[in-house]
Amino acid sequence: MGYLHYQPQNAHRVAVDGRSLLFHVPTTSLFEIDRLDHDVLDLFADRGLVSEQDVRDRFEGRVDPQILTERIRALLDLDIVTDGGPAKAERPPIHIENFPLTTVVLNVNTGCNLSCTYCYKEDLDTPSKGRRMAFETAKASIEMLLKESPDRDSYNVVFFGGEPLSNLALIREVVEFAERRFGELGKRVDFTLTTNATLLTEEIVDWLNAHRFGLTISMDGPKALHDRNRKTVGGKGTYDVVAAKSRMLLERYTSRPVGGRVTLTRGVTAVTEIWDHLKNGIGFHEVGFSPVTSGPVTPFNLTGDELVTVFDEMKRLGRHYRDEALQGRNLGFSNMHQLMSDLYEGRSKALPCGAGLGLLAVDHEGGLNLCHRFTGSDMETYGTVESGIEKERLARFIEDRADRTEKGCATCRIRNICAGGCYHESYAHYADPMKPTYHYCDLMRDWVDFGIEVYGDLIAKAPAFFTDHIMPRRAYGK
Template sequence: MGSLTLIKHNAHRVDVDGLAMLMHVPTSSLFEMDTVSASVYELFRKLGVADAGTLQSELGHRFPPADLAESVQSLITLDILRDSADPGRPITVQKVEDIPLSTIILNVNTGCNLACTYCYKEDLTTPAKGEKMDFATARAAIDLLLKQAASRDKVNVVFFGGEPLSNMPLIRQVVDYTEAQVADLGKTVDFTLTTNATLLTEEIVDWLNAHRFGLTVSMDGPRALHDKNRKTVGGRGTYDVVAKKVAMLLSRYNARPVGARVTLTAGVTDVLAIHDHLINDLGFAEVGFGPATSGPIAVFNLQPEMLKSVFEDMKTLGRRYVEAAIRGENIGFSNMHQLLSDIASGMKKAVPCGAGLGLLAVDKEGDLHLCHRFVGSNQPTYGNVNKGIDVPKLAAFVEQAQDRSNFGCKTCRIRSICAGGCYHESYARQGDPFAPVYHYCDLLRDWVDFGIAAYTRIMRANPGFFRAHLQPRSAA
């Protein structure tokens, strides 16, 4: 062999309880290195470049030549080692010629009966001023979805707001229409909805149950924390009414597990107490946390030290998750579910999410947005439900999003999991949807390392946990 060089940005080693775990960065695949492979990798990490003579002189006294050659070849195949004369390989941008939708998000009302301080919705208004989507627009959106999803067996319809339950008549019409259409086409449909729960009634819950909605309730923990930000338009805290509605919901709803979505802001960062209350006191199946770092009112955003503290608490909760998983129990921590799912599946993202590819959001006028977060913003739209998707315009966006090498993402070890981060987070914080979420970068790299260790420990002690808990959740 000639001289080989280590492609540092294609491999990342994490030591877990005496095991040398190697993440293949381009695919996020995880390998346990044996002593030979670990030694070869460390030699190249130390020297950068080595040839057969160097390999033999440094490691030949410890390992047979055939074993060394096999390890080297494995690293070459993974593009972790490369001919030192190779000038490098440019990022391959996959051309987008069509938009194979699987999900449509209907923003059914701009009005909301709450006035949460951290809300990012730029078109949000009070209930009296709310502008509701009409059925003609919603029907055209469903028709567009089914046309673009011709090759898919399943489609997803998401209802969003404002508070989506404030346009319940439209939701009923859309569900009836969509179910009839997919039945004729031999497809299935999954409906999901995020709600503040204040408008739930027994009749609505039973109807949602009959149609097997995936439900998420926005709730920020115990009364003292929830009421800091989640207030009515008149300024009153909403914990008591939400907790009462949640109790009713969970007592009647059995179609699918119900989760809670928590927004962490300045003063609302007690991850452990919030999780404990929402799971053990209120009975949610799982809880997911979203740190606010780019909301419209800066005083509520988490500053760097707060954000670091939040991630440390999430790791503490993650360790509890691992301990429970080893016992075969699931404590319902959505962020860990997602992290472990990404690692278990060998995530290989070219773009951060399905926005603009498998997913589009529709506003009340029928205009198409990258996702629900962009509705009401000054960012471009990409067609209309009546005229169709502006494929060239949307394709140009997605293709540009695949190459963020000018921002440093090309050599980041979590690029296949993060792919630069949320477009809207970047737009809201930096004014550019393509700019990476730099305020998260180091924390996310640490979070992924934590996930690799968690995955390894669970896999060694109780691999059945993944089959019992992660795969069914993914399928749902």
Template structure:
């Protein structure tokens, strides 16, 4: 063995209750280190480079030559150690020749009956001025989805707005068309919808239940917090109405768990109180949080201190999640669920999400956008549901997203979990959808380390919880 050098950006280690865990950064794989591997890694961390003679001198007779050789060979296979002077592994960019969609998002109405102060939708308008998608556009969108999902057994249609239930007749038409059409080509279709809940009726809930919709309700907590931003067009708080509708919804809905989605803004940052109200007072299955940092009105965006406080509170709630998991209970904290799912699955992202690859959004005219957040923006579109996807342009975007050589992402220890962050967040903050969301980076690294520690503690104390609650949920048949 000649001189070897450490590849520091391919390895990270986290100590958890006496267990020293090695994170293989390129694949997000976790290994528990024994004394040999921990000692070898520490030596290379101190010296940067070492030879067999260096290790013999450093370790003496602590380890057998065979154990040292096995450890070094393992590290070399993982590209944690490599021959000194060897070039860095180039970024592999996979050429995009097709767009294998699994999901289409239909923006069924630009109108909304609420006027939430932090809303990012650039095409949003009042109900009277709302521009509704027609059935022909929706039908063509679904047919595009079926063509692009030729190798998939399941497809998903997401209804978005504005407030999507303000165009319920179209939603009903799409479902009535899509279910038999999907069956005709041997596929199952699932439906998803995010709503502010104000337009729900018992009849609508029962119909959504019959078609097994995955439902998410946008709600920001108890009355004093929810009413800060989530108001009617006339400026009136909506908590009382929404809470009444949610209680009705949760009392009747049986086909799928229903979750709440919370937007955290200046003055609305009580993560623990919001979670407990939505989970235990109202009865949502789970609660997820999205901090606002790049909205169009900076007055609502969280500053650095507030963002740090939010992440600290999320870790406090995460500790409660871990304690519940050790006791076999799921407290319904979806951010933690997603983090543990990524860790358990060994997530290896080369792009931030499925936007533009497994998922596209359709506006009222049929134009294709990266995702629902870009509808109404000045960013390019990528074809139309009638003429098809502009694979050349969209492929170029996805290929550019894979190459992080111009950013610090290349050597970041969570690059396979984050991959640079949300395209729209980057676009809203800097005008460049490929620029990393740098204001999140240190917080996200700390959050992922917290998740690794949580995963290890749960696996040590109650591994069945991971199999029961964390592994990706199966959709109902």
């Protein structure tokens, strides 16, 4: 048979509760393997190049040659070993011609009534100096959605800021227009909003409920932790008002689950404690965590040791998630839920997210940004809602970012889950969105390995969890 060549970048083995699982990297698929599969892989891992004599020396007299041939053929089919020819391309090179937009993010006001110490927004203003989006700009954004993706059945309009509720008048106007415009076309439109909750009233909550907004509340945990960074412009902590408003919202809101979003900064790493307070104390349906590792406000970036602590804490909470899932219950840990969704659906991502392709963010002046994190930054924009998308430049950016040649991503075992990491994280850390997020690659690999172990446990012992909790979550766009 000549020599067979091992392709270690395409296979990753994980042990789960006495079982051996093979993670097929190109397809993000997971297979259970037996002792013989394990021994065959050991041979290839030991040798790299394997001859027919090598196979005979290792297995002759103890394994049926026909069975052994079938196992090796399966590895060839998966491109885990090759016959010396070029390895199969995981996917053809990305070539962008169309922009299938489904989501537009409207930065409705640069002003915010809070002054959170870690805020990454480069265009953030105090309330009195906030620059508000005009209705005509928002209207043009919606028309751009329809122009670029006329054949979609549903669309999403996201309201962002600053604090988006500080321009509620525009939000109301946009919702009225969008519901009429999409309705006339027989299409559905969903609305999403992230808020600091301080401006919520019962009347506003009831209006949001009537229009079925997907809501996320920014809150950083118990009072002592939340008040460290989430302060008013005058420097006063906001926990008391945010907690009261959130509880009022959760008592009245019925149309969709409401999630909490936590920003983890230097000194704020108690993931399990924060989750418990927000899930069980406040009552959010799910809680998700965003570690701050990069950005211009360096005193608030997590240190290397703290980032390790954060991932250890996330795995601790992840084990609790697994234990509850084995009993058929959803713990409400967004980061773990997302990882389980990716593995269950077998997603193999060429790009880290839909920014610039399925989603664009519109700043208050109508400029088109990769996502909401870039509005007001020094990062180039890609056209305006009036002139349209500068498609050639935007396509070149996406194609170049997806090219893994001469990047560590090319052989990384989580390359099709991470896909190089967040554009803005790279921009903040390296001042270059083209670079992968190398600064926490090892931690991400360890996190995904942990997720594979949990997934392997759940799919074997509690497969109904995925149909009962993972797939319904997709219907909510969460």
